[in-house]
Amino acid sequence: MNVSSVDDVGGLLDSNRYMADRNLAVVIYLALSLCKPLFLEGEAGVGKTEVAKVLARGLGRRLIRLQCYEGLDAGHALYEWNYAKQILHIRLAESVADPNGRAATEREIFSPEFLIKRPLLQAIDAGTGDPPVLLIDEIDRADEEFEAFLLEVLSDFSITVPEIGTFSAASPPIVVLTSNRTREVHDALKRRCLYYWIDYPSLEREVAIVRAKVPAAGDELARQACAFVAGLRADSFYKHPGIAETVDWAAALVALGTTALDDRSAAETIGCVLKYQEDVRKARDSDLPARVDRARRAAVVPA
C-alpha cells in the first residue's frame, strides 16, 4: 500500500487493526513524507512497538528490529565477523597448503562472506527495492554512548567496514524509535526525529481495541474491563496495565464464561492486569468491589 495523505495512514492503521487518533496518523504521515525517524515515547504497553510492526505489514516492507539493552554495542547493532567460520577457513587453507598463501587467506576471511550483518547494517544494505522499516526498540535501555553512535548512523545512513568499504543505503529505511522513558534520551537524537507521546487510549478507543482483538467479548464486558483498567491507571500502582493486559484480561474473562464484570470474576483474574504482588494486594485491599462497581457505572453508555 502507498500512502499519500494522513487519511491513507489512518486507513492503513485501521486495516491493520491499530486504533489510533488522528494526531498519531499525522506524525506517521510526516515521518514517511519527510523521511524522518519517528520517535515514540510512552508508558509500557501503549502500542509503540506495534506502530512499527503495523507500518511494515501495511506498507509491505520488511521489518528489521534492533532491540536495545544495557551494554548494547556497535558490534551487536552493526556487524560482527564470523570468527568460527574464519577459523575454519584458516584451518582448511592450512590443511590443503593453499597455493594462494597467507595474504590471500587473510583477504578472504575479511570478505562479505564472513560478515554477520546486524540490524543497522541490514537496514542500510537492504538493496534497491522499497526500504525496510527499522525498529530501534527501547532506546532508553541502551547506554548513552550507543545513542551518540546511533546519531551518526541516522544522519547519513552509511557505515564503513574498514576491511570491505562503505555501505550506503540506496534509500533510507523508515525508522521508528521507541522509549519507555526510563531515562531521558538526548535532545540531539530527538532533534533528528519527529516526536510523539503515545498516551493511554480513551475509554472508547480501548473498548474498540478490545472488541477488535477479542470479538467474543461483548460490548458490556469490554466496556467494564476497560473502565476498570482506566480506574487502575488513575491510581498509583507500581506498574500500570498496558493495552495488552486489558486485551488479555478480556480474553481471560471470556474464557471463564463471564459476560459482565462482577466482584468474583475481578478477584479471580486480577493477575491478568496487575503483575506485581504488591499491586495485586493493594487492589484487593483497596476495596475491589467498589472498583468493580465504579467500572460498571462508568461503562454504562448514556442513553
Ligand SMILES: Nc1ncnc2c1ncn2[C@@H]1O[C@H](COP(=O)(O)OP(=O)(O)OP(=O)(O)O)[C@@H](O)[C@H]1O
Ligand atoms: N492502538 C492500538 N490498537 C490496537 N492494538 C493495540 C494498540 N495499542 C496497543 N495495542 C496492542 O497492545 C499490545 C502492546 O502493544 P506494544 O507491544 O506495541 O506496546 P509498547 O508500547 O511497545 O509496550 P512496551 O513499552 O512494553 O514495549 C500489542 O499486542 C498491540 O497489539
Ligand SMILES: [Mg+2]
Ligand atoms: Mg514495545
